[in-house]
Amino acid sequence: MPARRRTSLALLAHLCVSLASAASYSVVDYGAVADGRTDCAGAFLRAWAAACGTEGEGPAAVVVPAGEFLVSRARFSGPCRSGAVAVSIAGTVLAPVPYAGAQLWIVFQNVDGVSVIGGTLDGRGQAYWACRRAGGGSSCPAATRSLTIYRSRNVVIQGLTSVNSAGIHVTVQASTGVAIVDTVVSAPGDSPNTDGIHIKQSSDITIRNAVVGTGDDCISMVEGSSDVWIQGVTCGPGHGISIGSLGDTPEQVAVRNITVKAVTLAGTTNGLRIKSWAKANSGLVDGVAFSDVVMRNVRNPIIVDQNYCPGNVSCPTEGSGIKITNVSYTDVEGTSATPVAVRFNCSPSQPCTGITMRNVWLGYGERRRAAESFCRNAYGVAYGHVVPPSCLAHQEMFCYK
Numbered sequence: 001m002p003a004r005r006r007t008s009l010a011l012l013a014h015l016c017v018s019l020a021s022a023a024s025y026s027v028v029d030y031g032a033v034a035d036g037r038t039d040c041a042g043a044f045l046r047a048w049a050a051a052c053g054t055e056g057e058g059p060a061a062v063v064v065p066a067g068e069f070l071v072s073r074a075r076f077s078g079p080c081r082s083g084a085v086a087v088s089i090a091g092t093v094l095a096p097v098p099y100a101g102a103q104l105w106i107v108f109q110n111v112d113g114v115s116v117i118g119g120t121l122d123g124r125g126q127a128y129w130a131c132r133r134a135g136g137g138s139s140c141p142a143a144t145r146s147l148t149i150y151r152s153r154n155v156v157i158q159g160l161t162s163v164n165s166a167g168i169h170v171t172v173q174a175s176t177g178v179a180i181v182d183t184v185v186s187a188p189g190d191s192p193n194t195d196g197i198h199i200k201q202s203s204d205i206t207i208r209n210a211v212v213g214t215g216d217d218c219i220s221m222v223e224g225s226s227d228v229w230i231q232g233v234t235c236g237p238g239h240g241i242s243i244g245s246l247g248d249t250p251e252q253v254a255v256r257n258i259t260v261k262a263v264t265l266a267g268t269t270n271g272l273r274i275k276s277w278a279k280a281n282s283g284l285v286d287g288v289a290f291s292d293v294v295m296r297n298v299r300n301p302i303i304v305d306q307n308y309c310p311g312n313v314s315c316p317t318e319g320s321g322i323k324i325t326n327v328s329y330t331d332v333e334g335t336s337a338t339p340v341a342v343r344f345n346c347s348p349s350q351p352c353t354g355i356t357m358r359n360v361w362l363g364y365g366e367r368r369r370a371a372e373s374f375c376r377n378a379y380g381v382a383y384g385h386v387v388p389p390s391c392l393a394h395q396e397m398f399c400y401k
Contacts, residue, residue, distance in 0.1 A: 022060055022061040022084075023051070023054065023059070023082075024060075025061065025063065027069070028065060029047070030044075032064075034065070034067025034069055036067075036068035044071055048074075048085075051082060052080035053080070053081055059084040060086075061086040061088050062088070071096075072096050073106075076106075076114075078112060079110055080111065084114070085113070085114050086114070086115045086117060087114070087115065089160075091119060092120040093120070093122065095122065096124075103144060106121065106147050107150060109148075110151050114155050115156040117160075119160060120160075120161040120162075120163060121163070121165075122163050122164060123164050123166050125143075125194070133192075141166075143166050143167030143192075143193050144166040145165065145166075146165040147171070148170075149175050150174055151175060152178075153176045153178075156178075157181070158183075160184075161184040162183075162184070163185075163187065168193070168194065168195040169194065169197065169214070171198045171200070173199075176202060177204045178205050179206040179208070180210065181206070182208075182209050182210075183197075183209075183212075184210070185197065185210065185218075186214075189215055194214045195214060195217045195219075196212035196213075196214045196216075196238065198217075198219075198222070199220070199222070200224060201225070202224065203226045205229070206229045206230075206231075207228075207231070208230075210232070210234070211234045212235050213237050214237070214239075218233070218236075218238040218239070218265075218268070222244060222246065222255070223255065224254070225258070229259050233260075233264075234263070235264070235265045238268050240265055242273040244273075244276050244308065245277060246275070246285070247283055247321060247322045248279065253283060255286075260289070261289070261290070261292050262292045265293070265295050265296065265334075266297065269300065270298070270300045270301075270303055271303070272290045272301070272302050272303070273300070274303075274324060275304075275308040276306045276324075277316055278317055278318055278320050279320065279321065280320075284322065285323070285325070285327070290332065291329075291330040293329075301332070301334065302342045303344075303345075304345060304346060305343070306322065306350075307320070307345055321350055322347070323353075324350070325352070327352070328355070328356040329357045330356075330360075335363055335364070339372050341388055343373075343374045344391075344392070351377040352379065353379045353380070355381075355392055357380070357381075357386050357392070359383075359384040362388065373389060373390060375391035378392055
């Protein structure tokens, strides 16, 4: 079993033991009112301070009972003297309306051994989406992110439901050893920039048994993402499961060791996507394995796009400096909503290498008419039953030319 899976499973086991013996701190005892109108941010932070600051009494739990609790903004900071802290949510936590323009809503920062269990976070992003749809641009408030895990380790998010975030629902940044399991993320398909789970500069991340429907990427992994295990995810609506975009700025670094298996994508814009800008900024995507994937009416089921330019305005033409190598697609089947089911649009300056396709069967439309493949600067091999037929150039041609 890969080390990242062992770590995440150990976290879950530890969570069960910790909850059984945890000292309890209810937000109601610290002044929270479950009326959906009173700002309970202070009460939440006081309960956290009590749970986090208790020394020598073992694990602690912050309890959010049933009801609706308005929280304007909360940053739960560590490290905690008590060690493990569980935040157990039975009710719904509401974001303020209208938005004050904050970039972040609920943040866990510098914590080790924290778990967030159950409950619903309602970002109430409808006003922000309406402003964006009306062309408000810079006059719109910031797209507030609902839940952020930052500079933390050994974190479990289990059984959480996140709805209607103004921006990204769950962000994991500069962290290690994070498990997100049995999670539901939901926003309308036309809600802008509402990525489901976003990973950045983080390692040893597990996402398992999640149902994600958004107006942007269901799961996105950008610079510094490594040792990520994604399994048992259902995605739709949304833009699929994406690596990138990369290469927009010089600070981009590698994305490595990504496993995506046993996932279903239905009615999404993209399926399995890797995207980078056509800029000379260097970077690397290495060791990506997609397997046991079901597509249902996906516009771009398999796509590598190294000419990424949303809006197609003033697009760069330098050629992407991101090296994409060792990417495999195994046991992928289903239907494409467009004639081109497989598209490898790679960089002339950094061609895609080491692509492997094995047992891929993608048809066009419900009747599974013959679909097409498109390749540019893409090298690799195909095995078994591959439909549409592979257009990859043989790896040897690239190695010796």
